[in-house]
Amino acid sequence: MTTLSERILGAPAGEYVDRPVDRAYVHDGTGVLTLEAWRALESGGIACPDRNYVLFDHIIPANTSTTADLQNELRKFARGAGMHFSDIGDGICHQLMGEGTALPGEIIVGADSHTCTLGAFGAFATGVGATDMAVVWASGSTWFRVPETIGIFLSGRLSGHTEAKDLALTYVSRLGMDGATYRALEFIGDGTAHLSMDSRMTLCNLAVETGAKTGLCYADEVTVGHLEAFGSTASPQTPPACTYEQELHFDLGDIVPVIAVPPRVDAILPVPDLCGLPLDQVFVGTCTNGRYEDLSRFASIVRGKKVSVRTIVAPASRSVLGEAARTGILSDILAAGCTVIPPGCGPCLGAHMGVIGEGEVCLSTANRNFRNRMGVGGEIYLSSVSTAAASALAGEIAIPGGDE
Amino acid sequence: MKVEGRAVCLGPDIDTDLIIAGRYLRTKDRKIWATHVFEDLDPSLAGRLGGSVIIAGKNFGCGSSREQAAVALKEAGVVCIIAPSFARIFFRNAINLGLPLAQADLSCREGELVVVDLSAGIVTAGEFSREIPSLSPRMLEILAAGGLVQHWRKRE
The missing domain is CATH 3.30.499.10 (Aconitase, domain 3)
Incomplete structure (x- = not known):
C-alpha cells in the first residue's frame, strides 16, 4: 500500500x-x-x-x-x-x-x-x-x-x-x-x-x-x-x-479552456472572460506545449489562415520539428505567417528570441507568467495551444473553436 | 549556530525571476547577481541587503531551480531568510550554499534587529521570540560546514 x-x-x-x-x-x-x-x-x-x-x-x-x-x-x-x-x-x-x-x-x-x-x-x-x-x-x-x-x-x-x-x-x-x-x-x-x-x-x-x-x-x-x-x-x-x-x-x-492571468500561474479565468484582450505577441512552444501533438493542434486551427499578431513557434525538439516537416504541418504554420525558431526554450525565460517590450502583452503556452519574466514591463498570459492559435488569428484573446 | 541582522520585509510568493532575472544569468560573475538582486521588485533593495535578515511571506523562492537566486542573496550580504514556507529547490540551494533559512510566520518591522538561533530553534525579533522547526540533521551539518561543497569535502 x-x-x-x-x-x-x-x-x-x-x-x-x-x-x-x-x-x-x-x-x-x-x-x-x-x-x-x-x-x-x-x-x-x-x-x-x-x-x-x-x-x-x-x-x-x-x-x-x-x-x-x-x-x-x-x-x-x-x-x-x-x-x-x-x-x-x-x-x-x-x-x-x-x-x-x-x-x-x-x-x-x-x-x-x-x-x-x-x-x-x-x-x-x-x-x-x-x-x-x-x-x-x-x-x-x-x-x-x-x-x-x-x-x-x-x-x-x-x-x-x-x-x-x-x-x-x-x-x-x-x-x-x-x-x-x-x-x-x-x-x-x-x-x-x-x-x-x-x-x-x-x-x-x-x-x-x-x-x-x-x-x-x-x-x-x-x-x-x-x-x-x-x-x-x-x-x-x-x-x-x-x-x-x-x-x-x-x-x-x-x-x-482557461487562461492564467499575470503574474500568477494559479490565477485562472475562463477564456470568455478575457475575450478581446489585445495581444502583441503569441508564443507557442516550451517544455509545456512544444510537442508534436501541440504543433499539430496549432496547425489544424491556423491552416489556410493568417495570424494577425506576431507569432513565434518553437518545436520542443529536433524530432518534433522533423515530424512536423514530414507531415506538412510545418508548412501550414509557416504559411499562416508564424515565425518558427530553433527547438529549445525560446523566449520563455526572457533571454532572447522573442523578448517582449514595455507594456506589451504576450499570450504564451509556457508555464510561468511571473512579473517581467519575458521582458521588463511586459505581461504574460498562459493558455493552451488551441486558445493561443485562435487568439493568434484574432490578434486578441479569442475562444478556441469560437468561429466554428 | 546563530546569526543576526536587520530585518528587510518582503511579501509572499517571491519567485526566483524576481530574485534574479533571467537576463542576468549568463555569467559566472557573482557580483553581477548581487548587484541586480530583486531589481524587478525594488531596484533599491540590492543596496540594503548587507547584513540583513529577510522576513518574507509564504512560498519564498518559488519557480526556477536557478541557484543564482540563492547565490545573489548571499553575495548581497543576506545572513538569513525567514518565511512561513519556502519552495523546495530554493530551500536546498540556500542550505547548500551555507545560507540559513528559518521557517516562521513573523510580522516584520523594517530595520528591527533579528536573531536566529538555528541550534536552539528560536528566532527573536525585537521583544518577540518564537520557536522554529528544526532543520534535518543533515541540513544542519551542511550549514555548519559552510555549505554542501565544504561538507562533501570534509566527508572524503
Whole structure:
C-alpha cells in the first residue's frame, strides 16, 4: 500500500534516503554553475558519466560572446567527461529525456525545476540546484525526503478544444502556487489512461507550479507504446492501491479552456472572460506545449489562415520539428505567417528570441507568467495551444473553436 | 549556530525571476547577481541587503531551480531568510550554499534587529521570540560546514 514515489524511493513518506540516481541532467543555463561547484568539490572524477546528460536548450544558438564562451567551456567538459551531450537545436532537455531515455521506475534528477515533466513516464523525476547536481556528478547519488502524495483522480474525457494544459492550469489553480510544497502529485483514474504521453507530460510539467516535488503518472500501455516508438522497452506499472494524504477529483468533461492571468500561474479565468484582450505577441512552444501533438493542434486551427499578431513557434525538439516537416504541418504554420525558431526554450525565460517590450502583452503556452519574466514591463498570459492559435488569428484573446 | 541582522520585509510568493532575472544569468560573475538582486521588485533593495535578515511571506523562492537566486542573496550580504514556507529547490540551494533559512510566520518591522538561533530553534525579533522547526540533521551539518561543497569535502 504505497504511493508510486514511495515505491520508487523504497521508503515511506517523511523518511530521508540516499539513493543512486539513474539519470542526471543539466542544461546550458544550470550546467555552468554545476561545473563550478563540481570543480570546487575536487572529487577527481565523474562517478557514472553514462548516466549524465548535458543538453543545450536555454540560450541556443548563443546570443552573446559571453554566452558562447560559457557554452564552449561546458561543451568541451561534457564531451571530455564522456557524458551524453546534445548541442543546439536538438531540443529542450525534458523533451529529449522523454524521447526514449527516461523509463518507468527510474530516479531522475535534473538541474531545472521542470524535471517533474518526466514523472509522466512513471519515474521519480525532480529538479535540483547546481551544487546538489555537482555532488551527483561526483558521487552518483543524492538524498531525498520521500514526499507525501496528493492523488489527483481524473475521470471522463477532455472535450472540444479543451486540452491537458487547461486541466493543468485548473489543478494548479485549485492547489495554489504552494498547495503541494514538498509533496508529489499522482495522476490516476480512467481519465489519465485516455491521455497521450504528450498530454501527460504537459500535466506533469506544471506540478512544480504548485510547489510539488514531482508529478507522476503510472506507466501503462500508452507509455510502453511511446517508448517503443523511440526504441526503448518498458513494462506497465501496477496500478495504485494506496491512501493519499489529500485527494482532488476532476471530471475531464467539466474542464473548460482557461487562461492564467499575470503574474500568477494559479490565477485562472475562463477564456470568455478575457475575450478581446489585445495581444502583441503569441508564443507557442516550451517544455509545456512544444510537442508534436501541440504543433499539430496549432496547425489544424491556423491552416489556410493568417495570424494577425506576431507569432513565434518553437518545436520542443529536433524530432518534433522533423515530424512536423514530414507531415506538412510545418508548412501550414509557416504559411499562416508564424515565425518558427530553433527547438529549445525560446523566449520563455526572457533571454532572447522573442523578448517582449514595455507594456506589451504576450499570450504564451509556457508555464510561468511571473512579473517581467519575458521582458521588463511586459505581461504574460498562459493558455493552451488551441486558445493561443485562435487568439493568434484574432490578434486578441479569442475562444478556441469560437468561429466554428 | 546563530546569526543576526536587520530585518528587510518582503511579501509572499517571491519567485526566483524576481530574485534574479533571467537576463542576468549568463555569467559566472557573482557580483553581477548581487548587484541586480530583486531589481524587478525594488531596484533599491540590492543596496540594503548587507547584513540583513529577510522576513518574507509564504512560498519564498518559488519557480526556477536557478541557484543564482540563492547565490545573489548571499553575495548581497543576506545572513538569513525567514518565511512561513519556502519552495523546495530554493530551500536546498540556500542550505547548500551555507545560507540559513528559518521557517516562521513573523510580522516584520523594517530595520528591527533579528536573531536566529538555528541550534536552539528560536528566532527573536525585537521583544518577540518564537520557536522554529528544526532543520534535518543533515541540513544542519551542511550549514555548519559552510555549505554542501565544504561538507562533501570534509566527508572524503
